[in-house]
Amino acid sequence: VLPIEVQNSFGLPSAHAELAVAIWGLVALRLRRPLATVALGLLAFLIGLSRVYRGAHFPLDVLGGFLLGFAVLAAFLLAEPAVARAAGRLHPGTRILAALALSLVAVAASGAVAGADGLWAPDPAWTGDVADLAPVSIEFTLIAGGFGLGLVIGRELERAPRPFRSLAAGTAGTLLGLAILALLWFGVGLVLPDAGLEAAIGVYIRGAAIGVWVLAGAPAVFARVGLLDTGPRNPHHPWKSTG
Structure with a gap:
């Protein structure tokens, strides 16, 4: 693998994949349009795929990001109404x-x-010649x-x-x-x-x-x-x- 992009931190989960699912998933739910849902779902998938293509993540990292993104989105949808009502009562x-x-x-x-x-540091076998860990x-x-x-x-x-x-x-x-x-x-x-x-x-x-x-x-x-x-x-x- 010849990475196009080199990261200096852990790879699981992929934050790009997580945020793509959470943010674009919420936008799709708010728009409530089938075509937009398909387009935004494809966009989220391609964002995750791009992380593998660039050599920044393994497929498992991206899958973990997708799953975490769905979990974050679900938690937001469940908590948002009650939190919004409580916040609305505040000055x-x-x-x-x-x-x-x-x-x-x-x-x-x-x-x-x-x-x-x-003083912990990753095993050099994990990081190779990545600088500024x-x-x-x-x-x-x-x-x-x-x-x-x-x-x-x-x-x-x-x-x-x-x-x-x-x-x-x-x-x-x-x-x-x-x-x-x-x-x-x-x-x-x-x-x-x-x-x-x-x-x-x-x-x-x-x-x-x-x-x-x-x-x-x-x-x-x-x-x-x-x-x-x-x-x-x-x-x-x-x-x-x-x-």
């Missing part, structure tokens, strides 16, 4: 503090696991925790979603949104430390900034530059116009 500030607390608990738990390995890292927990907090903050700031006024406007908005997102992550990352506590805080804050941008910043900018539909909103589907 907005309390919701933000709760999201902050939950994200920090996740980071602390991840840090405890990472710190528990002590990071078999146990809290980076992705920092990203997810910060992003989740940012989504909650963004949800409190933006309560009136609107559709793009045209396909061209949607295309322009998507490109603009992705450009700002890249600037927030990669651009800001260039001026931050790449190791130590400061780096960890920077990763967390950048994740939070992206969450706020996705739910509140981007829609506000799109509205300001005239990319969004200003017609009456559909009361049942506020992201759709009534026209």
Whole structure:
């Protein structure tokens, strides 16, 4: 096997496969359109297959990711109604503090696991000549925790979603949104430390900034530059116009 991509951490399960099933599976369930379900299912499968093709994972890693993705999706669907009702009864500030607390608990738990390995290191026979090994890292927990907090903050700031006024406007908005997102992550990352506590805080804050941008910043900018539909909103589907 000649890998196209070399990873520096464990392979089981494949996070790409897990997230593909969980995210695109949820989108398919929300859309409730057979063609979309087939297309998104194929997309998730191809994402998993690409990890094998690139030599980043064994087939078992991808299968494990798919199964974990289904489990995460099922858990979300079961818990989401009750959690949403409970969160809806809280003050907005309390919701933000709760999201902050939950994200920090996740980071602390991840840090405890990472710190528990002590001086342990993988057997060189497992890793070959892979450099910069990071078999146990809290980076992705920092990203997810910060992003989740940012989504909650963004949800409190933006309560009136609107559709793009045209396909061209949607295309322009998507490109603009992705450009700002890249600037927030990669651009800001260039001026931050790449190791130590400061780096960890920077990763967390950048994740939070992206969450706020996705739910509140981007829609506000799109509205300001005239990319969004200003017609009456559909009361049942506020992201759709009534026209």
